[in-house]
Each structure stands twice: as structure tokens, then as C-alpha cells.
Amino acid sequence: MIIDVHRHLVIKGTVQGSYIQGASRSFSMMYNKANKTDITPREYIDTIVRKDIDANADNVIAEMDAAGVDVSVTFAVDYGLLLGEAPIHIFEQNKLYAEIAKRHAGRMIPFMAIDPRRQGGLRHCERAYREWGMQGFKLHAGVGYMPDDPVCNWVYEKATEWDIPIMCHTGGAPCAPLRWENSRPAYFASAAARYPDATFIFAHAGDVGWWQEAMQAAAWLPNVYLDLSLWQKPYRKMPHKDFISWLRHLTNMVGADKLMFATDAPHPNFHCRLPEWARVFKELPKEFSEEEKAMILGGTAMKVLKLKETTAAKAVHA
Numbered sequence: 001m002i003i004d005v006h007r008h009l010v011i012k013g014t015v016q017g018s019y020i021q022g023a024s025r026s027f028s029m030m031y032n033k034a035n036k037t038d039i040t041p042r043e044y045i046d047t048i049v050r051k052d053i054d055a056n057a058d059n060v061i062a063e064m065d066a067a068g069v070d071v072s073v074t075f076a077v078d079y080g081l082l083l084g085e086a087p088i089h090i091f092e093q094n095k096l097y098a099e100i101a102k103r104h105a106g107r108m109i110p111f112m113a114i115d116p117r118r119q120g121g122l123r124h125c126e127r128a129y130r131e132w133g134m135q136g137f138k139l140h141a142g143v144g145y146m147p148d149d150p151v152c153n154w155v156y157e158k159a160t161e162w163d164i165p166i167m168c169h170t171g172g173a174p175c176a177p178l179r180w181e182n183s184r185p186a187y188f189a190s191a192a193a194r195y196p197d198a199t200f201i202f203a204h205a206g207d208v209g210w211w212q213e214a215m216q217a218a219a220w221l222p223n224v225y226l227d228l229s230l231w232q233k234p235y236r237k238m239p240h241k242d243f244i245s246w247l248r249h250l251t252n253m254v255g256a257d258k259l260m261f262a263t264d265a266p267h268p269n270f271h272c273r274l275p276e277w278a279r280v281f282k283e284l285p286k287e288f289s290e291e292e293k294a295m296i297l298g299g300t301a302m303k304v305l306k307l308k309e310t311t312a313a314k315a316v317h318a
């Protein structure tokens with residue numbers, strides 16, 4: 001069972017124009033470095049990203065099939081209070097993600113993206129959880145709140161009550177006015193320590209700069225897990241053996257039962273397509289036991305998402 005615990009869909013109207021403009025500078029720079037090309041930010045959006053727009057996400061399923069990925073956790077990001085609302089309001093985006101997951105039943109697990117400061121956020125999430133079947137929260141504190149601020153408490157309380165995980169962005173940000181320091185793993189670790197019965201996933205395992213901080217949190221706190229999304233970029237830049245020894249070190253420190261395969265598609269997929277990224281983990285060398293490999297690829301995610309092998313397998317192969 002291979003589970004990608006972190007993936008976004010490419011749907012028109014779900015991202016602010018200002019974000020696309022700002023972020024495309026970072027994304028095109030990274031793309032050029034990875035592929036030895038020289039495309040402009042505009043060309044990056046026009047030629048690389050736009051072709052992946054698909055309101056039904058059928059293309060995502062095709063990509064997952066090509067890579068042998070059984071299930072993807074999918075969610076939007078709530079940037080609205082900082083950047084201005086996207087053409088499609090975040091409440092509607094969440095609903096869209098829930099509907100698309102229904103279309104691809106068993107293949108997609110939708111999480112609710114929410115800025116905890118939003119008016120009506122709790123009511124919206126109650127509906128999204130109870131009526132639309134959304135199965136986790138997604139927080140991006142870079143929009144301007146601190147993860148250990150009491151404003152977030154209702155999210156942690158509901159995650160505990162409903163027994164669903166919280167996906168927390170930890171790591172860098174591609175453009176202003178997104179804040180960096182709010183996404184430090186240490187702040188989410190403080191929240192996780194206060195809510196030991198809530199499950200926290202630190203997205204990107206803290207990213208290239210703060211992975212040790214994320215590792216520290218996952219090593220200390222039983223309720224903190226790490227996703228390995230966005231590591232396609234460093235993987236591309238470092239010799240294969242260095243990536244393997246980094247992953248071995250991380251596994252030694254926190255255990256394979258804390259690590260989860262992930263992409264953060266679409267952008268990192270343009271650097272390293274999904275089949276290749278999945279192969280890196282499917283073909284981990286002998287330093288990793290078969291059991292560790294299975295945990296990282298999907299076993300840990302099954303536990304975190306509370307999936308049963310039989311139901312998941314049935315859904316996938318129905």
C-alpha cells in the first residue's frame with residue numbers, strides 16, 4: 001500500500017493571482033536548477049502548471065496509477081485572510097475537495113484547509129467533517145498566526161474529539177507576505193505537547209532548514225509524525241547516497257513508524273515526477289528493512305489515517 005499523505009489539486013480559481021505571481025519566481029528558479037532550463041516565471045506557470053489544471057482530478061488518478069500510489073490525501077491551503085480571498089472561497093474549495101474525493105472514492109482522502117482565525121470556521125469545519133466526510137485539518141501558519149496561540153485551540157480540540165490528524169505546514173515559504181517564523185516546527189511542537197491526544201503531521205519534515213527541529217519534535221512527542229513531501233528538491237541536488245544516509249539517520253532517530261511518503265504535488269512533481277519519487281522509496285537499499293520500507297510507503301499513514309488494509313485495498317481495486 002502506497003499512500004501520498006500530502007497533495008494539492010490544480011483547480012482554476014483556488015489560488016490568488018498575487019500568490020501565483022510571487023511564488024512563480026521561486027518555483028521557476030527551483031525548476032530551472034533541477035532541469036537545467038532557463039524558463040521565466042511566466043513561462044513556468046503558462047507551460048508547466050497550466051497543463052495540469054483539471055477540475056475533476058482525473059489526471060491525478062492517472063498519475064497515481066502510473067506511480068503505483070493507491071491513496072492520496074488532498075487539501076487546499078487557506079491563504080485568504082492574508083492575501084485576499086481566492087476567486088473560489090476557501091469554504092467552497094473545501095467542499096470541492098470533498099466532492100472530488102467522492103468522485104474518486106477510496107483513492108483520495110480530503111482534509112479541510114482552515115485559518116483558525118476565520119469567522120464561522122468552526123461551523124464550517126463541523127459541516128465539512130460531519131456532512132462531507134473530510135478527515136483531517138490543514139494549517140498554514142505562515143498566513144500570520146502562531147501555532148501555539150490560543151486562537152488555534154478549537155482546531156486542536158476538534159481534532160482530538162473527532163480523532164482526525166492535523167497537517168501542519170513546517171518549513172519555508174515562496175514569497176512575501178507569507179511569514180517564515182510562524183512555520184517553525186518548534187511552535188507546532190509546543191501545540192502538540194499541549195494536545196497529546198491530537199495527531200500532528202509536520203509537513204515537509206521541517207523542510208531543508210528545520211528538519212532537525214522537526215526530527216526533535218517527532219523523537220520526543222508520541223503524537224508528532226513527519227511527511228517527506230518537498231524533499232524531491234534536495235533529492236535532486238544531492239548524491240543519491242547522501243539522500244539515503246539522511247533518510248537512514250532520520251529513521252534511526254524517530255522510527256519508520258513516524259515517517260510518511262508524500263509529494264506536496266503539483267510543484268515538486270515537476271522536478272521529480274511521481275513515478276520516480278515513489279521508486280526512490282520502493283527501491284530503498286538494504287540499509288532499510290522491508291518492514292521499514294512498508295511503514296514509510298504507507299503503513300504509518302494507514303495508522304495515522306485509521307485505514308484498514310482490507311477496506312483501503314477494496315476501495316482501490318473496486
Ligand SMILES: [Zn+2]
Nearest residue numbers: 006008203264
Ligand atoms: Zn502543501
